[in-house]
Amino acid sequence: MKIIVLVKHVPDAQFDRHLTGEANTVDRSESILSELDEYALEAALQLIEARGGEAAGNKVIALSMGPAGAVNAVKKSLQIGATEGVHLSDEALAGSDAAATSLALAAAIRHLGADTPADLILTGMASTDGETSLVPAQLAERLGLPQVTFAASLELDGGKLTARRDGDTHADTIEAELPAVVSVTDQINDPRYPNFKGIMAAKKKTITTLSLADIGVDPAHVGTSGSWTVVETAEARPPRTAGTIITDDGDAGIQLVEFLAAQKLL
Amino acid sequence: MAKVLVFIDNPGQALKKSSLELLTIARSLGETVAAVNGELHDAAAAALAAYGAEALYVPSAADLDAYLVGPKAAFLAAAVDAAGADVVMAENSAEGKEIAARLGIRLGAGVITDVVAVDADGTAHKSVLAGSYTTTAKATTPVSVLTVKSNSITPEPAASATAPESVTVQLPADATAASARVTARNEKPASGRPDLAEARIVVAGGRGVDGNFGPLEELADALGAAIGASRAATDAGWIGHDAQVGQTGKTVSPQLYISAGISGAIQQKAGMQTAKVIVAVNKDAESPIFEIADFGIVGDLFQVLPQATAEIKKRKG
Numbered sequence: 001m002k003i004i005v006l007v008k009h010v011p012d013a014q015f016d017r018h019l020t021g022e023a024n025t026v027d028r029s030e031s032i033l034s035e036l037d038e039y040a041l042e043a044a045l046q047l048i049e050a051r052g053g054e055a056a057g058n059k060v061i062a063l064s065m066g067p068a069g070a071v072n073a074v075k076k077s078l079q080i081g082a083t084e085g086v087h088l089s090d091e092a093l094a095g096s097d098a099a100a101t102s103l104a105l106a107a108a109i110r111h112l113g114a115d116t117p118a119d120l121i122l123t124g125m126a127s128t129d130g131e132t133s134l135v136p137a138q139l140a141e142r143l144g145l146p147q148v149t150f151a152a153s154l155e156l157d158g159g160k161l162t163a164r165r166d167g168d169t170h171a172d173t174i175e176a177e178l179p180a181v182v183s184v185t186d187q188i189n190d191p192r193y194p195n196f197k198g199i200m201a202a203k204k205k206t207i208t209t210l211s212l213a214d215i216g217v218d219p220a221h222v223g224t225s226g227s228w229t230v231v232e233t234a235e236a237r238p239p240r241t242a243g244t245i246i247t248d249d250g251d252a253g254i255q256l257v258e259f260l261a262a263q264k265l266l
Numbered sequence: 267m268a269k270v271l272v273f274i275d276n277p278g279q280a281l282k283k284s285s286l287e288l289l290t291i292a293r294s295l296g297e298t299v300a301a302v303n304g305e306l307h308d309a310a311a312a313a314l315a316a317y318g319a320e321a322l323y324v325p326s327a328a329d330l331d332a333y334l335v336g337p338k339a340a341f342l343a344a345a346v347d348a349a350g351a352d353v354v355m356a357e358n359s360a361e362g363k364e365i366a367a368r369l370g371i372r373l374g375a376g377v378i379t380d381v382v383a384v385d386a387d388g389t390a391h392k393s394v395l396a397g398s399y400t401t402t403a404k405a406t407t408p409v410s411v412l413t414v415k416s417n418s419i420t421p422e423p424a425a426s427a428t429a430p431e432s433v434t435v436q437l438p439a440d441a442t443a444a445s446a447r448v449t450a451r452n453e454k455p456a457s458g459r460p461d462l463a464e465a466r467i468v469v470a471g472g473r474g475v476d477g478n479f480g481p482l483e484e485l486a487d488a489l490g491a492a493i494g495a496s497r498a499a500t501d502a503g504w505i506g507h508d509a510q511v512g513q514t515g516k517t518v519s520p521q522l523y524i525s526a527g528i529s530g531a532i533q534q535k536a537g538m539q540t541a542k543v544i545v546a547v548n549k550d551a552e553s554p555i556f557e558i559a560d561f562g563i564v565g566d567l568f569q570v571l572p573q574a575t576a577e578i579k580k581r582k583g
Contacts, residue, residue, distance in 0.1 A: 017395045024401065036514060098377065099370060128513060132379045133360065137335065137367035146446040147334060149364055162449075167360075168461065168508050170453045174334060176446035186514050187507055227406070228376030232389065234401045240539060240558040247551070248565025253573025256545065257581065259561045263543055265467070265522045266489075266578065 001051055001058045002116055003044040004109055006123045006135075007077050009070035010034040023095045023224050024234040033073040036124030038080070038191035039184050043154055044122050045081045046189065059083035061112060065093060065104055071207065078202035079194035085207040086112065092212055092219035097227035102138035104222050107215040109143065120161075123183045125150055136183040146176040149183045268296035268388065271323070271351035273342055273365070274314075276304035276331070281313040284464060286421035288355045288414055289317035291384055293424060295353060299323065300430070301345040303330050303338060318424030322432045323349060327441075335361060336445035337437065339368035344435045346373060346409060353388060358413040359463070366411045376405030380517075381414045396513065396536030416464045417519065462492040462509065467522045468541070470494030470511055472534070474527020474548060474567060477504050481571040482526055488578040494518065494538075496528045512537035526567040530555025547571065 009031045011017040018027040041062065048058035062077030064070045065088040074085035088108045096104065109121060121143075126133040133149075140147035151163035156178070163174045163182065194202075212219055220226060244259075246252060260266050270292035274285050281289075292298040300314055301323040314322065323345040330337045342365065346354060354369065356362040363379050370377035383391040390412055393400045405411070462468065469486040471479055472495065479493065486493050494511040495504070511518055513533035523541035528534055530546070530553055538544070539558060546559035547567045556562040563570055 017398065019395070019399055019401075026395070098367070102371070125514075132377075133363050134367040134370070134377055134379065137364040138371050140444075141336075141339070141368040141371040144444050146336070146444050147364070147368075148446045149334070150360060161446075163446075166508060168454075168463075169456075170451050172448050172452075173450035174446045175449045180446065185507075228370070228374070229378055229403055229405050232402045232404055234394075234399050237393065237398055237400055237540075240544070242557050242562065243560035245551075245556055245559070245562035245564065248563055248570055250569075251573075252547075252563045252565045253570045253575075254577050256547075256561065256563060256570065256574045257577040259545070260522070260578075261581070263522075265543065266581065 001048055001120070002061070002118045003047060003059070003120045003122060004061045004063050004112060004118045005037070005041050005044045005077065005082065006105065006121065007037045007041065007062050007064045007073045008034045008127050009064060009066050009073035010128050019234045024231040025095050031069055031072070033076040034124060034128050036126060036128060036186060037073075039186050039188055040122040040124050041077055041080055041082060042189045042191040043184050044120070045192075047120070047154070047156060054083055061086055063088065063105070063108060063112070065089070065101065065108070067094065074207055075202065076194065078205045078207070079198045080192060081198060084205055086210060087207060088210045088215070090212040090219070092223045095224035095227065096222050097229045098132050098134035098138055099228045100222040100226040102135050102142055103226065104212070104215070104217055105135070106139055106142040107217045108210060109139075111210065111215040117179060119178050121145075121179070121181045123181070125183050125185045136181050140181040143181065146180045147182070148174050148176050148180055151182055151184045152187045154182065154184065154188065268352045269350055270295050270298050270353045270355060271342075271346055271349050272298060272300045272319070273354065273356040274300055274302045275338065275361070277302060277306060277310035279307050280309040283421060284357050284416035286313065286317060287416060287419050288357065289314070289319065290419055290421045291414060292353075292355055293318050295384060295386060295388065299349050299351065301342055303341065315427045315430060316423040317421075318428050319430045320428055321349065322430045323435050324432055326434050326436045332448055333442055333445040334448065335364045335368060337441040338365050339372060340438055340441035341435060342369050343372040344438065348433060348435055352409055354409065354411045356411070356413050358415045362413050366413050370411050373409050373411070374407060375409040375411050376407045377411045377413075378403050378405065379413045381412045382418045384412060384414070393540060396517070397540040415519070417466070459486060460490065460492045462494055462511070462518060463516055465492035465518070465520055467491035467524070468494045468511070468518050468520045468538070469524045469526065470496065470528060470538070471499055471505075471526050472496035472528030473498040475499060475504065476527075477502070479505055481568055481575070485524070485571045485575045488575045491524070496534050525555055525559070526571060528555055529553045530558070
């Protein structure tokens with residue numbers, strides 16, 4: 001079984017994040033492997049471990065698209081347990097919107113599947129920077145594959161995939177034929193941490209760097225020139241400031257209601 | 267003048283407020299038509315006419331809900347062609363965004379999500395990086411697809427009602443070919459409270475609730491509010507995951523957000539900092555939530571909330 005996991009190098013959400021440059025793109029200087037992608041990686045590892053692991057010819061390929069630093073997301077994935085890593089990196093990719101990103105990723109996935117097509121493409125439920133959730137669905141459309149998004153559980157039986165998905169008003173059971181594009185939520189599992197053995201093993205694993213030429217994509221079709229949307233203006237929202245703070249002396253609940261009444265919120 | 271196609275998925279007995287909002291915004295951009303999947307009841311049809319839909323596009327198949335999004339995107343692409351629409355608007359739910367995503371690829375159209383306002387020229391306003399920036403964005407393609415957050419505008423009927431004609435759109439033969447099937451659907455019991463993403467008021471609890479959401483639920487019912495929770499509370503299993511507000515949960519932008527027993531770590535703030543008014547109740551005076559609260563109470567939520575609930579009930583008689 002061959003699983004491709006999409007991993008993204010994103011600004012650490014623990015700190016303030018910024019837009020930068022003329023195209024108002026995200027400043028990636030303080031970046032990490034997206035927390036939500038760890039669930040996809042864990043799901044992939046569990047699936048191949050249940051099938052005899054690498055020894056039985058299974059593999060998990062961690063694929064990241066992004067500038068030079070994005071290779072760190074691939075390295076971390078290898079430390080956690082991915083079999084091999086692929087870094088799609090090309091200056092022309094900078095500023096790609098979801099449509100251009102899905103175009104490049106679809107081409108990279110076809111390239112990686114040239115000999116043996118992937119059975120499964122796994123992603124997190126969203127990136128923690130763009131937050132659009134568009135890429136998994138767009139990738140599925142471009143690859144002509146079924147998509148199963150926001151999977152809270154995942155089982156494979158031969159060529160069939162069964163997933164559970166929790167909506168606000170209903171919970172669904174979903175079935176699809178493999179290959180498929182699947183995004184998983186943070187409810188699906190508890191991701192493992194890299195241990196010493198994993199960190200040492202990762203040093204021996206291969207990271208392949210791919211350029212647009214390698215995957216046969218015209219640079220004009222990606223980046224800002226290939227994007228179908230443009231961010232025209234960006235303004236930092238003024239930070240919220242603290243208002244009135246009181247310590248409860250026994251009547252704070254009543255003061256709260258007075259505040260709400262004064263704000264016409266009752 | 268633009269032609270705007272509004273997608274209304276399963277309108278139910280009457281149109282939802284979010285659908286009325288979409289129709290109101292669409293009319294400010296140009297001629298408005300609707301694409302409707304699912305049964306169209308009389309009240310919903312009447313609302314579409316009152317809100318100025320010039321035509322209704324309906325799919326040739328009735329089983330689109332048996333699949334995940336793919337066939338709905340195929341239907342909408344065919345409806346856009348039939349209507350000659352320049353702009354497509356859908357709701358900003360997880361499913362709405364995915365339909366928009368696949369539709370965008372089918373049409374070669376730019377997709378903008380999380381939109382809160384649209385100018386007459388199609389420029390979309392949104393906030394990014396968890397509300398820390400407001401941006402304007404535009405599609406550079408002939409057709410644009412926008413998903414609009416609920417509570418973005420006050421719905422208003424058209425100056426004069428229309429009598430929209432229904433047009434059946436033939437689904438392409440391959441519409442369901444590469445789609446996942448929904449094989450079972452379990453409706454969740456309705457709480458009777460407003461939907462979290464659309465609620466005007468949210469009462470949210472965190473670690474400090476210590477397993478007891480009772481006082482929050484009573485306050486929420488007195489205020490007509492939805493219940494939210496931090497990840498600590500959902501991970502502890504005190505409340506369902508669908509109540510989670512924050513980076514990995516829902517983003518809410520209500521008129522009033524009452525945070526109880528939540529420290530206000532940055533991931534939680536990410537989901538609620540665009541609320542108009544923030545109230546925080548926490549025992550720990552050092553909690554970061556107090557840095558952004560309009561009204562902060564250092565105190566025990568099990569004392570403060572029931573007192574507030576009783577006072578609200580007293581005032582409302």
